[in-house]
Amino acid sequence: MGNNSWIKPGASRDAQREAKRQAVLQAGACLFNDRGYEQTSLEDIAAVLNITKRTIYYYVQSKEDILFGCHLLGLEFLRETMQQSQDEALPVVDRIALLIRGYCAWVSTDLGATIAMVREHSLSPERRHALRASKAEVDFHLRSLITQGVAEGSLRPCDARLVAAAVFGALNWIPHWNRVPDPVPQGEIAEQILQLVLSGMTAQN
Amino acid sequence: MGNNSWIKPGASRDAQREAKRQAVLQAGACLFNDRGYEQTSLEDIAAVLNITKRTIYYYVQSKEDILFGCHLLGLEFLRETMQQSQDEALPVVDRIALLIRGYCAWVSTDLGATIAMVREHSLSPERRHALRASKAEVDFHLRSLITQGVAEGSLRPCDARLVAAAVFGALNWIPHWNRVPDPVPQGEIAEQILQLVLSGMTAQN
Known part of the structure; x- marks a missing residue:
């Protein structure tokens, strides 16, 4: 998943934010399933989305937050x-x-x-x-x-x-x-x- | 599981060792299932068996060894x-x-x-x-x-x-x-x- 799917042109600010939060959850779910939850870091999830770990913190507070989400x-x-x-x-x-x-x-x-x-x-x-x-x-x-x-x-x-x-x-x-x-x-x-x-x-x- | 089940009087040295190795595996299995593998430490397993972590190393080399065993x-x-x-x-x-x-x-x-x-x-x-x-x-x-x-x-x-x-x-x-x-x-x-x-x-x- 590259930058293209991360940016949703035309959507409202809230919709953008929710879409991005869901993209973080989806990327997390995929890695948790393939590698295991403990074996996945926030850096791994950010890397898949082609964003920084700092950007991820705008949507979730922790890895546990992603899992619960x-x-x-x-x-x-x-x-x-x-x-x-x-x-x-x-x-x-x-x-x-x-x-x-x-x-x-x-x-x-x-x-x-x-x-x-x-x-x-x-x-x-x-x-x-x-x-x-x-x-x-x-x-x-x-x-x-x-x-x-x-x-x-x-x-x-x-x-x-x-x-x-x-x-x-x-x-x-x-x-x-x-x-x-x-x-x-x-x-x-x-x-x-x-x-x-x-x-x-x-x-x- | 206390010291009583750990010591097997009368058994041969090899049988003793194998029985104790299996007791380590059983205790590990029980904790892995109840708490999760990542959430269990060698210290936790030793505590259940009422032995030291050092004693555990006589039977297995690592937590992964216990899981594989x-x-x-x-x-x-x-x-x-x-x-x-x-x-x-x-x-x-x-x-x-x-x-x-x-x-x-x-x-x-x-x-x-x-x-x-x-x-x-x-x-x-x-x-x-x-x-x-x-x-x-x-x-x-x-x-x-x-x-x-x-x-x-x-x-x-x-x-x-x-x-x-x-x-x-x-x-x-x-x-x-x-x-x-x-x-x-x-x-x-x-x-x-x-x-x-x-x-x-x-x-x-």
Whole structure:
């Protein structure tokens, strides 16, 4: 990413600033995922953006700030993704499929992958707590859908909490094995996971 | 863990040394999982064992040595677990079930969890390479079982590589959510994952 993407001509001052702050978060997320959070310095992030470390401090105060910002922005994108699956007019199985497809696409982005790859130890206890609460929302959403499906008989009886954990495990693990030079397209992964877990949830044996 | 477990009366000198080396690895694994690798020092590990940092250096040369030792010893235990599922007299579905149950029990131990929780960035490139080769063996084993099941018709057609990745994701994620004061017994988790993925693999719809 060179200077060209850093300067956004025509945008308002606030929009410029927010776009640049997000560019810092994106660059940070990418490096954290590839090299590890501890192995990445603010200098590394500045170098990728072709700016100075001093410029970075105009947008964030520390590396931990970047990590927390990545998590917050990532979860904001995830919430948008989740909204589709909240349409109560759709059958439960379709809503679960929308959630899994959306989550799979999201966890395959740099910001989404950071939440699945960088452990929370690197954050202060307060920030860790805030992050957990946001993650719990998504978990709760899938659990509710499973519970609803079991209650109406469209899914076989199961422990919704453990099944949701298994599904999120399959999804969160993607960046751990698919961040390679020639990755499997995320749509293919989503379809295989969907076939596996939806058949598994609906099987009547 | 106090001095009592550190001294093994009656054992040979070599057995004593190996038992103590393994105690260092176990203590390291536990702290790495709970606090994070970067957040753990050799002093922390020595404190848990009630020994000095100098004594630790008699068994390992560095923190990275402990991490690599954890990975090697962990994979050795996993290989023992895997052997049961290599019995070709058993149906493929039973062999997959043995592998999933065994892996679930293993990843719920401190050493097994370390492989799923501590990223390889902290290891030197040579060690990272060696570790990946060992992990690939386990992955290959499950893929082969799935491929064999599909070929003989006991499993529905699927992409064995992606389905194996989904299963390992569900399993490797366990220590990420179940290292809590009141964890779900690993046997219960294994049964829910088994029901989900075996029904999903065998469903004929």
